[in-house]
Amino acid sequence: MTETQAQSQSQSEGDSPSEQGRRPSRRALIGWGGAGLALGAVAAGGAMAMATGEDDTEASGADAGGAVEFHGAHQAGIATPVQDRLHFAAFDVKTDDRAEFVQMLKDWTAAARRMTAGKTVGEGAYGGLAEAPPDDTGEALGLKPSRLTLTIGFGPSLFEKFGLTDKRPAALVDLPKFPGDNLDRTRTGGDLCIQACADDPQVAVHAIRNLARIGFGKVAIRWSQLGFGKTSSTTPGSQTPRNLFGFKDGTRNIAGTETDRLKKFVWVGDGDTGAKDAWMSGGSYLVARRIRMNVETWDRTSLQEQEDVFGRDKGEGAPVGKAKEHDEPFLKAMKPDAHVRLAHPDANGGITILRRGYSFTDGTDGLGRLDAGLFFLAYQRDVRKGFIPLQRKLSAHDALNEYIQHVGSAVFAIPPGVRDANDWWGRTLLSEEA
């Protein structure tokens, strides 16, 4: 059913169970006459959608401007084909009032449901009276849904609050200190996180900003990170994007369509959980690492050395001695400390994580060097069997370590998806009825 049809139906039938259908989309609102015109939001939105012939359905994940379904057994933004841009924010909780925190999560869920569908946070153009602040900050008006996904996570420190100690999953361990770690406290940790991914950066920034606004007084942003470009691909057969060292990275990543591998490596299953963390079934665990890349040093390194470090050739991305990127690598042909040789599942008892990282360039450091690198995001079924053993090995041996440094770190439990219009982020953890 299209937006327009949903609105018409809702108008003729009275309030429908789905309150989303009768609200105008961001696109439709653009046609508003604005000052001095007294059209109602629904009528104007509906008329505009019909006049332009545009169709803001929420189902078309294939359309670059389309909307990704918010509801499901798992949260969107994990197996979803990677979007072009990222705005990631870690929050600290400021309230001691559990009911207030729960209400905020419900408000966040309602806002996320609307924004991922390309709608404003509130009803009407800005959802309020002229005398009140707008319900939506407005900078995404006129922009497409842009495949926005919003994914929430809960950090270890959250479980020290609200009497949640005995709900902390065993798999949500604090990350150990790895060799070479040089973590900046102001880029590390967080009680909550929101990963916003979209094909338009303004849509991702708008989403984080509006959630922060809704959370004002209850939570505060601890740190945030913007990212661009895809550093991995969950779409099979597509070109693997290049990282800022100029190499293809993520060739053997898990694609969102690989149900079996997702089940095996990414989603928490019923069998994984006990009484304390049954609420995590259908969820996942996220490790976020800000990895600074010393691009100036790298750029003065010979091509041979660069290819030895990765264990691939730079142009095609083929493993050493092979012709094509997707050819099966022969690990023993690579140098012992080559990145691919060390990180390959065959060299790690099959360890596989779903990588979803983004490149970042945050201007320049005080020494005239680009403050650039990879914001590494990896989803897995159990951090103890995913990132930790892999990074223990890489941090000790990887030839890449000469050119990179981990400067930020966080780990989050990613709860299961929001099932329907009555469900909310964190219900399985925080509902008194659960």
Place this chain on the structure above:
Amino acid sequence: MTETQAQSQSQSEGDSPSEQGRRPSRRALIGWGGAGLALGAVAAGGAMAMATGEDDTEASGADAGGAVEFHGAHQAGIATPVQDRLHFAAFDVKTDDRAEFVQMLKDWTAAARRMTAGKTVGEGAYGGLAEAPPDDTGEALGLKPSRLTLTIGFGPSLFEKFGLTDKRPAALVDLPKFPGDNLDRTRTGGDLCIQACADDPQVAVHAIRNLARIGFGKVAIRWSQLGFGKTSSTTPGSQTPRNLFGFKDGTRNIAGTETDRLKKFVWVGDGDTGAKDAWMSGGSYLVARRIRMNVETWDRTSLQEQEDVFGRDKGEGAPVGKAKEHDEPFLKAMKPDAHVRLAHPDANGGITILRRGYSFTDGTDGLGRLDAGLFFLAYQRDVRKGFIPLQRKLSAHDALNEYIQHVGSAVFAIPPGVRDANDWWGRTLLSEEA
């Protein structure tokens, strides 16, 4: 002539006068067999272009993935329809050797000519031997030209070097301190600037990084800025994008097709220059200001107040009392300190500047607030008759000042365009033959 045709012709005729034609493009190179394959760069590039049927012509500015012509009477990136992303860098000169500086400008020009055409900086895949660092950092391999433009500017401080004192244009004045300025020295000034604009951020970042690499030892980045979203539009009739306050901004900007207004307000004419700055004919002047927007404060302001501050309604962007964005504003209907009323040319003796700014979000400040705002870029024929009188007025009276702060500032002389394959950035200023 297409890339493929150029290559074929060049191969059959021997070296052609245009050395660009026989070099493979970024796209063509992607098909390389890589390790172990001994195909020559030209043959492989040509074969790939033919095999895919892709056509990397440089003329198609209308295609979002296309290339913008680098050569011309004026530099590209000013009247060019605004691209989606920005990477702007200010450099300080580190060498005292004029010949070395001139050679760097020539090397930069050659690299810019190739990168804007979607090619690697060097020949072949990375333009070097395995034993040497690659000539290109590689992260833009496989990406389209993405309408990349590279625009160079010379700051006032450059003219204190290399015996250029008597070539400093009268119009290149140091900006005065305006009321409310809170400039961060680390985001202010610079001997040189490069504005890189592209529809893909990785292409813009790649360009700045490679110019910095080529300039290593001769120049160093003083500060840099990434931007996203269009805050102004030089394409007539298109939707005016919204700034981070949620308002349409740049409604009445100069479009790249308005030859008369460009001549009147943007391009330095022969009649503007004297003996000392004849080298600037065909150029322009750029003012860059990092404007922090206090979005959290703004977001708690009523819709009425927000609309009063701008003098427009938020939804449509119509001036106070009007119905449509492009309706002629009736300035007296607005509050005396409304932004549009103060900034409108009719209230400023016709002052008009070409705005080309971008939104930025650089994470979070130490207080949990978004470090976000507008990186304002304005081109004009004479700073003394453009930005300075306008900003004197706005900084003293604009209602917006309660919500913004200017925290970075720079001004640059933008030399005329590079005419042809033998010309180079800065020739009219620095050539001994001039």
